[in-house]
Amino acid sequence: MYRVRPRAGGLLTHFQKYRSLTTMTLKTISAKDAASLDKDLMDKGGFSLDQLMELAGLSVSQAVYRVHPPSTGRNVLVACGPGNNGGDGLVAARHLAHYGYKPTVYYPKQGKNELYARLKTQLHNLSVPFTTDFAGTLQTSDFVIDAIFGFSFLGPLRDPFPRVISLMEETKVPILSVDAPSSWDIETGPPKEGPGAKFMPQTLISLTAAKPLAKWFTGRHFLGGRFLTKGIVERYDLDIPEYPGVEQIVEVDVNKEGKL
Structure with missing residues (x-):
């Protein structure tokens, strides 16, 4: 949303972007139900895995732009795992390249689905570098x-992820986690010891619906996935906030205890 203010003596206008939070209580969805929801979207909703990954990656890229616009630094390291979460990261990297960022992708273990190979090709065609x-x-x-x-x-x-997560845990570089801070259990949050026990990214984007781990999260929290039908929302008893304008993400607030 923008507020327009005319400036005296000219036709220039000033656009002031302001932040608003959705403070409604959000219900969380278990890992089992999240997997079932994805299956329903494909089996009953007509979506393909490619489409769901594209929508997720677009949401991730918008969240990055919201919390870290290009003016604050364009070099973005995208750490991708071998599954669909990593695919979301590959899609986000492509969008960020089009937004003017300079993404570099760390992708040590490529998934077996040919979709991941196509996503890599798209990034190579944009001259997005991969690093080991x-x-x-x-x-x-x-x-x-x-x-x-x-x-x-x-x-x-x-390997190599224990070391990678330890480095993310120690760095002062801001981090956005996709759906879950890596190493966290979906139901019980951060591990009690080892890599990830003290990992707290600055930003979390929950895809489709928040997961139970969100009650341990204390940073900025976004919800992404503006495509659910009324039937899906009712079937899984979800609370979906209103998305502003044409945004694919909405920021949700947490109370003083860190619970949604």
Whole structure:
């Protein structure tokens, strides 16, 4: 949303963007129901995996633009895991390249679905670099997208991800996690010990619906997924806030206890 103010002595206008939060209580959805919801979207809703990943990645890219506009630093490190969460990160990297950022992708374990190969080709065609050196690239990055593990993560962590998560835990570079801070359990939040026990990204974007882990999260929280039908919303008893304008994301507030 914008407020327009005419300036005296000319036709110039000033656009002041202001932040508003949705403070309604959001119901969370379990990992089992999240998987079932995705299946319903494809089996009954007519969506393909490609479409869902594109919508998710677009939401992620808009959240990055909201919290870290290009003027605050264009070098974005996108850490992608082998599953659909990583695919969301690849899509987000493509959109960010079109927005004027300079994304670099860390993708050590490519998923087997041919969709991931096509997403990589799209990035190569935009001259988006891939790196095998997460630690070195992190040192020159202005922002990080954590798209390693999502709602289906069950552990344990396998190489090279324990070291990657430890580096994200220690860095002062701002991080946005996609659907879940990597290493967190969807139901019980951060691990009690080991990599990720103290990992608290600055921003979380929940895709489609918030997950139970959100009650442990204390940063800025966005919801992405402006495509659910009334039938899906009712079937899973979801609370969906109103999305402003043409935005694919909406920021949701948390109370003093960190609960939605």
